[in-house]
Amino acid sequence: MKNLELDLGERSYPILISRELVGNSALWLKYIAGRQVCIVTNETIAPLYLDNFKALLGEKEICEVILPDGEAFKTLATLQQIFDTLLENNHNRGTTLIALGGGVVGDMCGFAAACYQRGVQFIQVPTTLLSMVDSSVGGKTGVNHPLGKNMIGAFHQPNCVLADLSMLETLPDREFSAGMAEVIKYGLICDAPFFKWLEDNIAGLMRRDGGLLEEAVYQSCLNKARVVAEDEREGGRRAILNLGHTFGHAIETAEGYGNWLHGEAVSAGMVLALALSVELGWLDESVLLRGKQLLQMAGLPVAPPENMNVDQFLQLMGRDKKVLDGRLRLVLLKGLGVSVVSSDAPENTIAHVLRVAGVRA
Amino acid sequence: MKNLELDLGERSYPILISRELVGNSALWLKYIAGRQVCIVTNETIAPLYLDNFKALLGEKEICEVILPDGEAFKTLATLQQIFDTLLENNHNRGTTLIALGGGVVGDMCGFAAACYQRGVQFIQVPTTLLSMVDSSVGGKTGVNHPLGKNMIGAFHQPNCVLADLSMLETLPDREFSAGMAEVIKYGLICDAPFFKWLEDNIAGLMRRDGGLLEEAVYQSCLNKARVVAEDEREGGRRAILNLGHTFGHAIETAEGYGNWLHGEAVSAGMVLALALSVELGWLDESVLLRGKQLLQMAGLPVAPPENMNVDQFLQLMGRDKKVLDGRLRLVLLKGLGVSVVSSDAPENTIAHVLRVAGVRA
Numbered sequence: 001m002k003n004l005e006l007d008l009g010e011r012s013y014p015i016l017i018s019r020e021l022v023g024n025s026a027l028w029l030k031y032i033a034g035r036q037v038c039i040v041t042n043e044t045i046a047p048l049y050l051d052n053f054k055a056l057l058g059e060k061e062i063c064e065v066i067l068p069d070g071e072a073f074k075t076l077a078t079l080q081q082i083f084d085t086l087l088e089n090n091h092n093r094g095t096t097l098i099a100l101g102g103g104v105v106g107d108m109c110g111f112a113a114a115c116y117q118r119g120v121q122f123i124q125v126p127t128t129l130l131s132m133v134d135s136s137v138g139g140k141t142g143v144n145h146p147l148g149k150n151m152i153g154a155f156h157q158p159n160c161v162l163a164d165l166s167m168l169e170t171l172p173d174r175e176f177s178a179g180m181a182e183v184i185k186y187g188l189i190c191d192a193p194f195f196k197w198l199e200d201n202i203a204g205l206m207r208r209d210g211g212l213l214e215e216a217v218y219q220s221c222l223n224k225a226r227v228v229a230e231d232e233r234e235g236g237r238r239a240i241l242n243l244g245h246t247f248g249h250a251i252e253t254a255e256g257y258g259n260w261l262h263g264e265a266v267s268a269g270m271v272l273a274l275a276l277s278v279e280l281g282w283l284d285e286s287v288l289l290r291g292k293q294l295l296q297m298a299g300l301p302v303a304p305p306e307n308m309n310v311d312q313f314l315q316l317m318g319r320d321k322k323v324l325d326g327r328l329r330l331v332l333l334k335g336l337g338v339s340v341v342s343s344d345a346p347e348n349t350i351a352h353v354l355r356v357a358g359v360r361a
Numbered sequence: 362m363k364n365l366e367l368d369l370g371e372r373s374y375p376i377l378i379s380r381e382l383v384g385n386s387a388l389w390l391k392y393i394a395g396r397q398v399c400i401v402t403n404e405t406i407a408p409l410y411l412d413n414f415k416a417l418l419g420e421k422e423i424c425e426v427i428l429p430d431g432e433a434f435k436t437l438a439t440l441q442q443i444f445d446t447l448l449e450n451n452h453n454r455g456t457t458l459i460a461l462g463g464g465v466v467g468d469m470c471g472f473a474a475a476c477y478q479r480g481v482q483f484i485q486v487p488t489t490l491l492s493m494v495d496s497s498v499g500g501k502t503g504v505n506h507p508l509g510k511n512m513i514g515a516f517h518q519p520n521c522v523l524a525d526l527s528m529l530e531t532l533p534d535r536e537f538s539a540g541m542a543e544v545i546k547y548g549l550i551c552d553a554p555f556f557k558w559l560e561d562n563i564a565g566l567m568r569r570d571g572g573l574l575e576e577a578v579y580q581s582c583l584n585k586a587r588v589v590a591e592d593e594r595e596g597g598r599r600a601i602l603n604l605g606h607t608f609g610h611a612i613e614t615a616e617g618y619g620n621w622l623h624g625e626a627v628s629a630g631m632v633l634a635l636a637l638s639v640e641l642g643w644l645d646e647s648v649l650l651r652g653k654q655l656l657q658m659a660g661l662p663v664a665p666p667e668n669m670n671v672d673q674f675l676q677l678m679g680r681d682k683k684v685l686d687g688r689l690r691l692v693l694l695k696g697l698g699v700s701v702v703s704s705d706a707p708e709n710t711i712a713h714v715l716r717v718a719g720v721r722a
Contacts (some may be wrong), residue, residue, distance in 0.1 A: 076437055087508035090679065115476075118503060118514045119594070142479060147448035153479045154515060233480070318451065 002218045006137065006225040008232055011157045015137060015221050019210060021164035022049075022125065025056040031123055031159040034094035036061045038086055040109035041100040042069040045127055048170055053100060053125075063089040067105065071252075071262070074104045074144045076152065082112040096121045096159070102128035102175075103135035103262065107153070110141030114156035124161040128171055129179025130263050132163040133186075133220035138228040138241075149249050155233055163221070165213050176208070177299035178263025181244075183216050184294055185270060186223040189240045192337030194219050199290070202297045240339040243331040244270030247304070250316035254308050260301075267300035276345055276353045277332040287336045309360040310351050317350075363579045367498065367586045369593055372518045376498060376582050380571060382525035383410075383486065386417040392484055392520040395455035397422045399447055401470035402461040403430040406488055409531055414461060414486075424450040428466065432613075432623070435465045435505045437513065443473040457482045457520070463489035463536070464496035464623065468514070471502030475517035485522040489532055490540025491624050493524040494547075494581035499589040499602075510610050516594055524582070526574050537569070538660035539624025542605075544577050545655055546631060547584040550601045553698030555580050560651070563658045601700040604692040605631030608665070611677035615669050621662075628661035637706055637714045638693040648697045670721040671712050678711075 001018040016027060037060045041050055046066045054062055065085045067078055086095065097120060099109035106124050113122035124136035142153015168176065187195025197219075198205070204212045224241065231238035247269030251260055274291050277283035292302045304313075317328060328350070329343050355361060362379040377388060398421045402411055407427045415423055426446045428439055447456065458481060460470035467485050474483035485497035503514015529537065548556025558580075559566070565573045585602065592599040608630030612621055635652050638644035653663045665674075678689060689711070690704050716722060 076441055080437060083506055083513055084508075087506055087512060115503075115513045115515060117512060118501065118516055140479065142476075145444055145448055147445075151448060151478060152444055152476045154476060155479055 002214060004218070004222055004225060006157075007229045008139075008157060011139075011232075013158060013160050015161040015163065015225065017132075017163045017165070017214060017217050017221065019165045019214075021162055021166070022053065022056065025058075028123070028160060028162055029056075029058070032057075032060065032096045033121060034096060036063075036089075036091050036095040037098060038062070038082075038089070038091055038095055039064045039098045039100055040067065040082055040105055040112065041065070042067045042102075042105055044069045045101045045105070049100060049127065049167070053098075063091065067108065069104075071104055071144070072256070074108055076143055079108055079112055079143055082108065083116060086112075086116055091116075093117045093120055096123060098123045098125060099136070099158075100125045100127065101131075102126065103131040106131050106136050107141050107150070108143060110139070110156050110158065111143060111153055114141055114154035119156065122156070122158050124158045126161065126163060127167045129168055129176055129217070130182055131179075132168075132217050133179060134182040134224065136161045136163070137221055137224045138238075139232065149252055161221075163217055165210060165217065168208060168213065173299065175261065175263075176206075178261040178267075180205070180298035181263035181267040181270070181295065181300055183220050184291070184298065185241075185243050185266070186220050187337065188270065188274075188291060188333065189243050189331070189339040190227065190337055191219070191223050194223070195290075195294075195336060199294055202294060206298065236341075239329070239341045240331050243333075243339060244268075244273050246317050246328070246330055247272045247313070250313050251305060251308070253316050254312055255305055260305065264301050267295045267298075268302060268304050271295065271302045272304065272353060272357060273330060273332060275357060276330070276350060277334070279349060279353050280332065280345060283333045283335065287333065290336075304354070304357055304359050306358070310354045313354055313359060314347060314351065363575060365579070365583055365586060367518075368590045369500075369518060372500075372593075374519060374521050376522040376524065376586065378493075378524045378526070378575060378579050378582065380526045380575075382523055382527070383414065383417065386419075389484070389521060389523055390417075390419070393418075393421065393457045394482060395457060397424075397450075397452050397456040398459060399423075399443075399450070399452055399456055400425045400459045400461055401428065401443055401466055401473065402426070403428045403463075403466050405430045406462045406466070410461060410488065410528070414459075424452065428469065430465075432465055432505070433617070435469055437504055440469055440473055440504055443469065444477060447473075447477055452477075454478045454481055457484060459484045459486060460497070460519075461486045461488065462492075463487065464492040467492050467497050468502050468511070469504060471500070471517050471519065472504060472514055475502055475515035480517065483517070483519050485519045487522065487524055488528045489536055490529055490578070491536070491543055492540075493529075493578050494540060495543040495585065497522045497524070498582050498585045499599075500593065510613055522582075524578055526571060526578065529569060529574065534660065535622065536624075537567075539622040539628075541566070541659035542624035542628040542631070542656065542661055544581050545652070545659065546602075546604050546627065547581050548698065549631065549635075549652055549694065550604050550692070550700040551588065551698055552580070552584050555584070556651075556655075556697060560655055563655060567659065597702075600690070600702045601692050604694075604700060605629075605634050607678050607689070607691055608633045608674070611674050612666060612669070614677050615673055616666055621666065625662050628656045628659075629663060629665050632656065632663045633665065633714060633718055634691060634693060636718060637691070637711060638695070640710055640714050641693065641706060644694045644696065648694065651697075665715070665718055665720055667719070671715050674715055674720060675708060675712065
């Protein structure tokens with residue numbers, strides 16, 4: 001069992017990391033203040049975990065929302081289902097929402113909690129590696145818009161995060177790999193020793209060795225918690241968490257959300273960001289090669305999709321939130337574990353890197 | 362010209378109150394930080410003020426959203442129009458939204474600003490008396506749900522509020538009266554001298570005398586600003602601003618949003634709250650009679666609608682946000698200008714007061 005605290009003053013909260021965590025409700029029931037609880041989950045997770053979870057809530061007044069599974073449903077329209085259920089069951093401001101699922105469930109449940117009666121409490125119970133190490137930590141919540149990912153949302157911090165490693169046993173290989181993209185990201189952007197540890201242990205991690213997983217999730221959350229504590233609302237340093245994400249969002253938008261998993265798009269996007277850093281003369285090519293190799297060993301794509309062209313990439317990247325007054329701000333590396341947010345890359349250099357990576361002109 | 366500051370630490374902002382205020386853009390252009398501006402208004406206001414307003418914005422990159430007019434359109438679906446426009450025009454995190462309209466426009470524009478890319482800046486330009494003295498001040502934003510009013514929203518403070526009294530010249534009488542309900546409310550809940558001033562000046566106010574209006578808007582905003590500064594997120598004292606609102610929301614829900622104006626429902630609701638305070642032995646009957654008389658002189662209804670029954674009232678009141686763990690919390694008076702938030706009123710006493718007021722059993 002490993003615990004850490006995300007330090008955000010009066011909005012601080014604990015992240016509990018362990019196998020068999022959810023079953024031990026004595027560890028977390030104290031984070032539900034009121035009588036009413038609404039569990040938000042999806043069609044895939046509900047048959048696996050919902051009944052067990054409800055049984056652990058004792059005397060609470062429980063309602064549930066089972067959303068369709070997938071990024072394609074992360075919309076305002078689906079969000080309405082959560083509000084409908086809360087109001088039909090007369091849930092008041094004292095209610096606690098519980099996100100039982102991956103990143104999509106967490107982002108939507110968190111956003112519903114941010115908006116329901118102008119804000120109620122919620123708890124994250126991530127069931128995927130991706131959501132354990134990334135989306136459940138840091139308070140970003142929201143939904144997609146047809147014209148862009150995560151364009152509608154709020155910063156809303158949970159009461160606690162329960163990362164139960166046992167839940168990873170039911171995770172399909174492809175989704176496990178997608179989570180590894182964000183794990184590897186922490187090594188690249190701010191933790192060279194962790195990157196080396198991942199290189200040494202990638203085989204065991206891909207076999208989902210319990211002890212290695214606990215360490216990888218803990219180090220990832222620790223890195224994320226440090227960055228978020230410095231910059232809760234993304235005024236500055238927090239942006240480094242978006243390594244590969246501007247390229248990645250373009251891929252997700254072009255391919256349709258869910259066809260490329262978020263982690264897969266981020267993996268290909270990080271390789272592009274590293275290649276751009278090399279092209280700018282900021283990064284030794286060996287880091288690009290090591291990054292690419294580690295991502296491949298984690299079962300991830302390292303090249304952009306074949307059906308996109310350069311103009312499409314640039315246009316979709318221009319829609320990303322990380323644009324300020326027309327200048328594309330990208331996370332780039334100046335060494336392994338050393339990241340910067342920069343508007344220095346000229347558009348024609350970005351286009352060149354995309355073409356070299358095989359994107360059509 | 363009167364100015365006051367809503368003191369909320371780093372979220373503090375000015376409220377400017379004057380005739381001919383909007384036309385004098387030197388006074389307020391400084392509150393728009395970026396290059397991009399999105400004006401949110403409605404079909405009624407647009408023909409009156411939109412072109413003039415746009416002309417004042419100089420070199421800004423402007424887009425506009427013209428919403429249908431009315432509380433019936435204060436929904437998530439209508440909100441989507443604002444997001445569509447922002448994204449179609451590539452507005453980024455540096456954009457400023459401007460709410461040019463009454464309470465519905467302000468609540469929706471503010472909520473859109475709270476959620477767009479997890480929060481952008483906005484300015485309130487209230488065009489109705491109601492929104493000048495109430496909804497544009499204090500940062501409450503949101504939309505309605507078929508099962509309850511303002512059930513989905515956020516606290517999001519504007520950069521500034523521009524209360525241009527000249528805009529009240531185009532306001533229909535019925536809406537002017539609805540605004541007076543909230544003006545009178547401040548006297549009742551926390552400012553006995555202001556209540557007496559209103560009694561002395563109600564005839565001139567109803568003729569929309571400029572000097573009297575400036576004073577009434579200023580005193581109302583001052584009272585609201587003081588209460589909000591003490592309790593930004595409605596943990597306690599801010600709730601006194603809801604005098605009559607739990608009864609009022611029940612009326613609005615039962616009658617369909619927009620058929621009874623918000624201020625009209627609040628007026629009838631305040632009379633019920635005062636009657637309940639008298640029934641509990643907390644308030645002298647003379648205050649009830651004076652309140653009723655002042656509301657009537659302002660052209661407002663002082664009795665609940667004839668087609669509601671007691672059970673319907675109680676059920677709809679139970680859905681209001683001001684319920685915590687099953688107990689109905691109401692704002693009641695213990696004297697003119699002395700309000701309390703209390704769960705002490707038994708349901709049968711509330712039912713009795715409703716019946717005495719003419720509501721069917």
